Amino acid sequence: MKNLLGSSVKELENVALTYGQAAFRGRQIYNWIYNYRNKNRNIDQIKVLPLEFRNKLKEDGFKVSELILQEKNLANDGTLKLLLSTADNESIECVGIPTEKRLTACLSSQVGCPMDCKFCATGKEGLKRSLKTSEILDQILSIESEMNRKVTNIVFMGMGEPLLNIDELLWSIRSINEDFQISQRKITVSTVAVPKMMRKLSEKSFQILGNCQFTLAISLHASNQKIRETIIPSAKNYEIKNIIEDSKQFVRDTGRRVSFEYLMLSDVNDKSEHANELSNLLKGFQCHVNLIQYNQIDEVEFKQVSIKNLQLFQSILSNNGIAVSLRRSRGLDKNAACGQLRQNALNK
Numbered sequence: 249m250k251n252l253l254g255s256s257v258k259e260l261e262n263v264a265l266t267y268g269q270a271a272f273r274g275r276q277i278y279n280w281i282y283n284y285r286n287k288n289r290n291i292d293q294i295k296v297l298p299l300e301f302r303n304k305l306k307e308d309g310f311k312v313s314e315l316i317l318q319e320k321n322l323a324n325d326g327t328l329k330l331l332l333s334t335a336d337n338e339s340i341e342c343v344g345i346p347t348e349k350r351l352t353a354c355l356s357s358q359v360g361c362p363m364d365c366k367f368c369a370t371g372k373e374g375l376k377r378s379l380k381t382s383e384i385l386d387q388i389l390s391i392e393s394e395m396n397r398k399v400t401n402i403v404f405m406g407m408g409e410p411l412l413n414i415d416e417l418l419w420s421i422r423s424i425n426e427d428f429q430i431s432q433r434k435i436t437v438s439t440v441a442v443p444k445m446m447r448k449l450s451e452k453s454f455q456i457l458g459n460c461q462f463t464l465a466i467s468l469h470a471s472n473q474k475i476r477e478t479i480i481p482s483a484k485n486y487e488i489k490n491i492i493e494d495s496k497q498f499v500r501d502t503g504r505r506v507s508f509e510y511l512m513l514s515d516v517n518d519k520s521e522h523a524n525e526l527s528n529l530l531k532g533f534q535c536h537v538n539l540i541q542y543n544q545i546d547e548v549e550f551k552q553v554s555i556k557n558l559q560l561f562q563s564i565l566s567n568n569g570i571a572v573s574l575r576r577s578r579g580l581d582k583n584a585a586c587g588q589l590r591q592n593a594l595n596k
């Protein structure tokens with residue numbers, strides 16, 4: 249199967265030329281896919297193309313979309329979570345998070361995940377496979393279609409570890425930026441940190457995108473190695489001090505500030521001593537900390553921290569000169585934690 253989604257205007261012009269059509273037919277496909285973002289994403293619907301050309305494309309296995317909506321959950325705050333099935337019958341999740349001015353799409357980069365973080369439902373199933381560029385982009389179109397508005401911001405914080413699928417990740421960022429017209433600065437790539445991969449990410453980003461302007465968010469979730477290993481088993485392969493050193497190198501290579509995600513888990517990493525230890529770790533470094541309230545899920549034992557404790561932790565970091573913000577969980581009421589919807593479907 250050949251998916252047209254993710255192709256540049258030049259590539260679509262070449263598809264048209266290959267079929268003996270004028271190059272502008274390729275531009276018509278391009279406009280239909282990216283500028284109009286049609287709800288019924290199949291080749292039959294590209295009515296500006298001659299019928300014969302459409303039939304040829306279909307006969308040769310071309311598609312615009314492969315993902316099929318399996319289930320959706322709308323939370324009271326407007327957060328919409330979609331469970332989508334792939335052509336090989338796997339399922340993935342994506343989330344649309346609306347505010348008045350923004351619609352943020354939280355995208356998956358893999359089916360399942362090999363990282364096995366203890367607080368995450370996705371990690372329980374292990375990795376099935378990595379997603380293709382078209383499958384990553386298809387999630388944006390699915391969210392737009394269900395929410396009836398255009399996505400403005402992207403976070404790669406859904407299922408999977410994006411740094412284990414770097415090529416498809418960066419090719420999808422190329423398309424999000426150039427074809428969907430969403431600035432790289434409105435894209436965040438979230439990683440639990442994989443040895444050697446931050447360097448590879450910046451190098452490949454310069455090769456594929458010509459620069460590296462998206463935000464890298466590192467899921468630190470702990471102020472020391474011991475705690476980190478208890479919640480992220482893969483952390484034993486990557487010392488926290490090396491993560492900080494590699495993050496500093498990423499800042500030097502790209503000129504972009506790094507974000508550290510810190511999921512607050514009651515009685516695990518939420519004490520004043522942890523806030524002070526984290527401050528010492530990050531002192532003098534061009535970074536930002538996002539404190540996140542944990543979304544409690546049935547399968548794991550962690551508990552949510554109160555807003556009062558979150559705010560106390562935040563004030564300690566702030567008083568120590570660390571840039572910090574607090575991110576409250578959205579869509580708490582409807583299976584909103586990473587991997588929960590898929591997990592529920594697998595349990596049925």
Ligand code: SF4
Nearest residue numbers: 361364365368371408
């Ligand atoms: S939190 Fe992210 S990296 Fe960790 S298991 Fe879940 S999907 Fe994978």
